[in-house]
Amino acid sequence: MAFTAPPAAPVGSQYCVCKVELSVCGQNLLDRDVTSKSDPFCVLFMEVSGKWVELDRTETAVNNLNPAFAKKFIIDYHFEEVQKLKFALFDQDKSSTQLYEHDFLGEFSCTLGTIVSSKKITRTLLLGNGKPAGKGMITIAAQELSDNRVITLSMAGRKLDKKDLFGKSDPFLEFHKPGDDGKWMLVHRTEVIKYTLDPVWKPFTVPLVSLCDGDMEKLIKVVCFDYDSDGGHDFIGELQTSVARLCEAQDASPLELECINPKKQKKKKNYKNSGIIIVKSCKITRDFSFLDYILGGCQLMFTVGIDFTASNGNPQEPSSLHYINPLGTNEYLSAIWAVGQIIQDYDSDKMFPALGFGAQLPPDWKVSHEFAINFNPRNPFCSGVEGIVQAYSACLPHIRFYGPTNFSPIINHVARFAAQATQQETASQYFILLIITDGVISDMDETRHAVVQASKLPMSIIIVGVGNADFAAMEFLDGDSRVLHSYTGEEAVRDIVQFVPFRNFRNVPKETLAKAVLAELPQQVVQYFKHQNLPPINSEPA
Numbered sequence: 001m002a003f004t005a006p007p008a009a010p011v012g013s014q015y016c017v018c019k020v021e022l023s024v025c026g027q028n029l030l031d032r033d034v035t036s037k038s039d040p041f042c043v044l045f046m047e048v049s050g051k052w053v054e055l056d057r058t059e060t061a062v063n064n065l066n067p068a069f070a071k072k073f074i075i076d077y078h079f080e081e082v083q084k085l086k087f088a089l090f091d092q093d094k095s096s097t098q099l100y101e102h103d104f105l106g107e108f109s110c111t112l113g114t115i116v117s118s119k120k121i122t123r124t125l126l127l128g129n130g131k132p133a134g135k136g137m138i139t140i141a142a143q144e145l146s147d148n149r150v151i152t153l154s155m156a157g158r159k160l161d162k163k164d165l166f167g168k169s170d171p172f173l174e175f176h177k178p179g180d181d182g183k184w185m186l187v188h189r190t191e192v193i194k195y196t197l198d199p200v201w202k203p204f205t206v207p208l209v210s211l212c213d214g215d216m217e218k219l220i221k222v223v224c225f226d227y228d229s230d231g232g233h234d235f236i237g238e239l240q241t242s243v244a245r246l247c248e249a250q251d252a253s254p255l256e257l258e259c260i261n262p263k264k265q266k267k268k269k270n271y272k273n274s275g276i277i278i279v280k281s282c283k284i285t286r287d288f289s290f291l292d293y294i295l296g297g298c299q300l301m302f303t304v305g306i307d308f309t310a311s312n313g314n315p316q317e318p319s320s321l322h323y324i325n326p327l328g329t330n331e332y333l334s335a336i337w338a339v340g341q342i343i344q345d346y347d348s349d350k351m352f353p354a355l356g357f358g359a360q361l362p363p364d365w366k367v368s369h370e371f372a373i374n375f376n377p378r379n380p381f382c383s384g385v386e387g388i389v390q391a392y393s394a395c396l397p398h399i400r401f402y403g404p405t406n407f408s409p410i411i412n413h414v415a416r417f418a419a420q421a422t423q424q425e426t427a428s429q430y431f432i433l434l435i436i437t438d439g440v441i442s443d444m445d446e447t448r449h450a451v452v453q454a455s456k457l458p459m460s461i462i463i464v465g466v467g468n469a470d471f472a473a474m475e476f477l478d479g480d481s482r483v484l485h486s487y488t489g490e491e492a493v494r495d496i497v498q499f500v501p502f503r504n505f506r507n508v509p510k511e512t513l514a515k516a517v518l519a520e521l522p523q524q525v526v527q528y529f530k531h532q533n534l535p536p537i538n539s540e541p542a
Helices: 112-118 208-212 262-267 292-296 330-346 382-397 409-422 442-453 472-477 510-518 521-531
Strands: 015-027 039-047 051-057 073-078 083-090 103-111 120-126 133-142 149-158 169-179 186-187 204-207 219-227 234-242 254-260 274-284 299-307 351-357 359-361 366-368 381-383 431-437 461-464 497-501
Touching: 015 039, 015 112, 051 073, 073 149, 083 133, 103 112, 103 133, 112 120, 112 133, 112 292, 112 330, 133 292, 149 169, 149 208, 169 208, 186 204, 186 208, 204 208, 204 409, 219 254, 292 521, 299 330, 299 409, 330 382, 330 431, 330 461, 330 510, 351 382, 351 409, 359 461, 381 382, 409 431, 409 461, 431 521, 442 461, 442 472, 461 472, 461 521, 472 497, 497 510
Parallel strands: 299 351, 299 431, 431 461, 461 497
Antiparallel strands: 015 073, 015 133, 039 051, 039 083, 083 103, 103 120, 120 133, 149 204, 149 274, 169 186, 169 219, 219 234, 254 274, 351 381, 359 366
16 A cells, blocks of 8 residues: 655644633622531532523532632633523532522623633622622633644754665654553654655654653553554664653754564674664744634724625615614624624624724715714724614614715725734734625725735635625635735735625524634634744743
């Protein structure tokens, strides 16, 4: 069987599914015991399909109104979902698992996004009637559990044993670690270097957890083979070492390790080795995840751009895309809610600029492609997603839908703020522009140019297409299939546009739209900050 090296998997998974550890403390809890203090424990619930489901509970802290619980809660974190949590404290009275048999000390609910974006929060505990539970407070702190260290090794060989009758060997290396069953488990295989006894392999990077389970002292085995096209590779030699030892290699002074063939060693008295394996360099760095940046204090700055062109139809008529139906919604509002309710957890002041384009504005009825929908150009900010929804509904009767459909002014508007943020040279802000539109872009050249320029900045653009128009041009901006070029020929540094047609999500749960729209965002944030060599604000070195 022909031997082919497996393709190198990208370091860091594509979607941000990380495990988060939550530590809980209580302060000034209610005292429910007559003779002594309360014996509190904390129960964590998560909302699943509208119902609270218990995930886990802590140990009981005996006689303690200010407990710090040793048991941690571990949860899978999904950026693109609203994960509602409830922390409820009870006073342990009996050894029953039925919660109603224990005295209730108060509870607190929030989203996981709120906790990770603050890293640590302290809030008032509430009773069932919504009133404070005395002076009781709860503190919740979040930490990411995954080990984000990666190791980059640069390896070479010298005077390896010759295995081929005619010519030299074709060496490659394999790295193994001990598996749970006590057998060696393959972690990485280098490429084959043909016809040499002094190979120099390409540097490679693997997660430290893969190579040694994150334990620098753990023994690992490096095996050297001579490649054979029929799959019967010849064993040259092996050695055992640890990552701690490999780290002794410096660029100026490589580490040399003897490659040993145990059979030859037994047979030959004067056997020295089967060559030398050289560690030219060994570096451990951190491969930061989206959650690392958020826990480090990075804020997501959210702006909405709304299409008020005439093709949307008169908002008074039910056929219009801007018509607000008896349920108080339409596709524009659904898109604002779907994206906004997730992003708002990651912005501490929850003040979001909401801009419109393609309408004539009072009093002089000039057409504008960049206006504040609250008609306050100095302060276009709306308070929370509710504020955007209110400003949107309030502005509809006062503007005239017009045209053309120009995207570039709003993209350039947000890009100006993103460009200012780059002057801080820290991973503190990332901008997200949500454009909701009913159709064909009029200023395609300018928009392409604006997107290519914005790809160099800490920003991403989400476009939601409403209605039933032909959205081919939007697909073109979303560089999933090919790199976007400006009309000047300049290439986008990275893909920052995510386009989804709302019609694909009309008959599915509303959460599905948010997942589709935000799936690529964590990756785009990480990609930008890595490209700029910016670690999370308060990260520790590897």
